[in-house]
Amino acid sequence: MRVALFTETYVPYVNGVVAHVKTLKDGLEKLGHEVMVVTADKYTRHHFIEDGVLHCPAKEVKRLYSFGVSQPISYRRQKLIADFAPDIIHIHHEFGIGLSGILAAKLLKKPLVYTLHTMYDQYIYYIAPRPFLRAATRFSHTYSRFIAKSATELTGPSLKCGEYFKQIGIKKDMSLIPNSVDLDAFNLDKITQEQKDAFREKYGISKDVMLACFVGRLGQEKSVDTLLEYWASTISPADKMHLAVIGEGPERPALEKLAQTLEISSMVTFTGMIPHVEMPANFAACDAYISASLSEMNSISMLEGMATGLPVFQRFDKLNADQIQEGINGFYFHSAEQMAQKLRGMRDMPKETLESLHRSVVGSVVARGSVDLASYMLGVYNKAIIQKSAKPASVSGIKLRIKPKPKDE
Numbered sequence: 168m169r170v171a172l173f174t175e176t177y178v179p180y181v182n183g184v185v186a187h188v189k190t191l192k193d194g195l196e197k198l199g200h201e202v203m204v205v206t207a208d209k210y211t212r213h214h215f216i217e218d219g220v221l222h223c224p225a226k227e228v229k230r231l232y233s234f235g236v237s238q239p240i241s242y243r244r245q246k247l248i249a250d251f252a253p254d255i256i257h258i259h260h261e262f263g264i265g266l267s268g269i270l271a272a273k274l275l276k277k278p279l280v281y282t283l284h285t286m287y288d289q290y291i292y293y294i295a296p297r298p299f300l301r302a303a304t305r306f307s308h309t310y311s312r313f314i315a316k317s318a319t320e321l322t323g324p325s326l327k328c329g330e331y332f333k334q335i336g337i338k339k340d341m342s343l344i345p346n347s348v349d350l351d352a353f354n355l356d357k358i359t360q361e362q363k364d365a366f367r368e369k370y371g372i373s374k375d376v377m378l379a380c381f382v383g384r385l386g387q388e389k390s391v392d393t394l395l396e397y398w399a400s401t402i403s404p405a406d407k408m409h410l411a412v413i414g415e416g417p418e419r420p421a422l423e424k425l426a427q428t429l430e431i432s433s434m435v436t437f438t439g440m441i442p443h444v445e446m447p448a449n450f451a452a453c454d455a456y457i458s459a460s461l462s463e464m465n466s467i468s469m470l471e472g473m474a475t476g477l478p479v480f481q482r483f484d485k486l487n488a489d490q491i492q493e494g495i496n497g498f499y500f501h502s503a504e505q506m507a508q509k510l511r512g513m514r515d516m517p518k519e520t521l522e523s524l525h526r527s528v529v530g531s532v533v534a535r536g537s538v539d540l541a542s543y544m545l546g547v548y549n550k551a552i553i554q555k556s557a558k559p560a561s562v563s564g565i566k567l568r569i570k571p572k573p574k575d576e
Contacts, residue, residue: 168548169201171253173268175260176234177206177220181443182384183346183467184259184284187324187540190347192219194541203251205244207264209235214243221247223264239266245274253277255548259284261314269317278551280544281318282344283328286462287311308335315339320551322544325464327486342547346465347540348532353447353474355529362448370411370436377408377514379457379480380450382468385416392418392425393482394459399429401507408434408510411453415440450475455513456497457506458482465490473497473532476525480509494524496531 174188192202203216207225215222223244225235239262248271257280258268272279287307312335315321321332321341329341351357364374372378383389391412402408412422412435419437426435441449450456456472457480463469465487469479479497481487491497498513500506516524 169253170195170255171203171205171248173205173258173264175207175262175264177204186467187346188259190537191540194537197538198541205264207235207237214247237263239263245271278319278555280320280547280551281314283323286331311335319555320547322547325487327464330486344543346467346470347535348470348474350474350536353471355451355475358448358451363452366449366452372409378411378453379455380411380413380453381458382413385414385418387418388462390459391422395425395429397503397506399431401503410435413438413441450477453477455480470532470535473528476529478524478528496528
């Protein structure tokens, strides 16, 4: 099968969608399928293909973490996609590149699969001033509805995706496809004790302190402020517990100030962005993964932590309640007091019990590798092909006429 994956961002960028698409590409190729990734590239002015990636010219958008956004219509791009002759077109974003995927599916008469990775209602504040949030949300729902209706099949990594589709008026079924993790890269057997010690030494965190970490974009939707407030109200230096906040984002200055105001700076370390290649050893230096976010949809950072044996402490979220098995791979908490109680419970576990818990956590993600993800998705692809052949899908409202251009855009 020949699969075209459309994503606004791709390596060397690091985020959950990039990790998902890269893992899916690797898995499909291991199973013998051909893959082309179509992505925006703000560093090029011409379309080109390199190592199976179609780079598309893009303009930098600073409010979106300086990512590049491409114009959706390009004769050259569509020509290169047509030359690849995909059997399936799979879009992972909804902007310029995603629209190109919808257009390619229409022009080539191929089935379109759409994976929703982001609950955009919780990200509107990045682009819309406060007085326009309500109008922007309505527009977002209309736009998301158009994308979903254009697709032959819908997928998502969390039950939250299905609820969102229902909320905006989509009646199609959604296939739940869990996120995956690079199990080889986060294999504990490949991480030395020296690598683990280096992280704590760099940030001055004692070896006898229980270290919990959060990894992710520092935006409002991640609720790191809530995590800090919970920590301040229930954890003291006498508990010998420390919190590492790993990541960068617009809220970092405010969060650092909040930690100072709450007088917990001695128990909290903000590391800023850390190269992804260093994360396996950094996770292995920690004892637990913790998050108070209610916007996550099967967080890949969380899964990476679990692959290194970190139990997850997660604020309870009904629609993500299937992601943590209490006492098997982590613990849910409903309040600051419960968070502290469960952290202390793990801290005080006998060594044998703790080692058993770490093995159990790793075991819970062993079926989350690249081949597993690809196998799940191939089932969706085959279903989409059958559905498309039975009843050609249409994209209502799109009437486009592309004239060839003598030169690349």
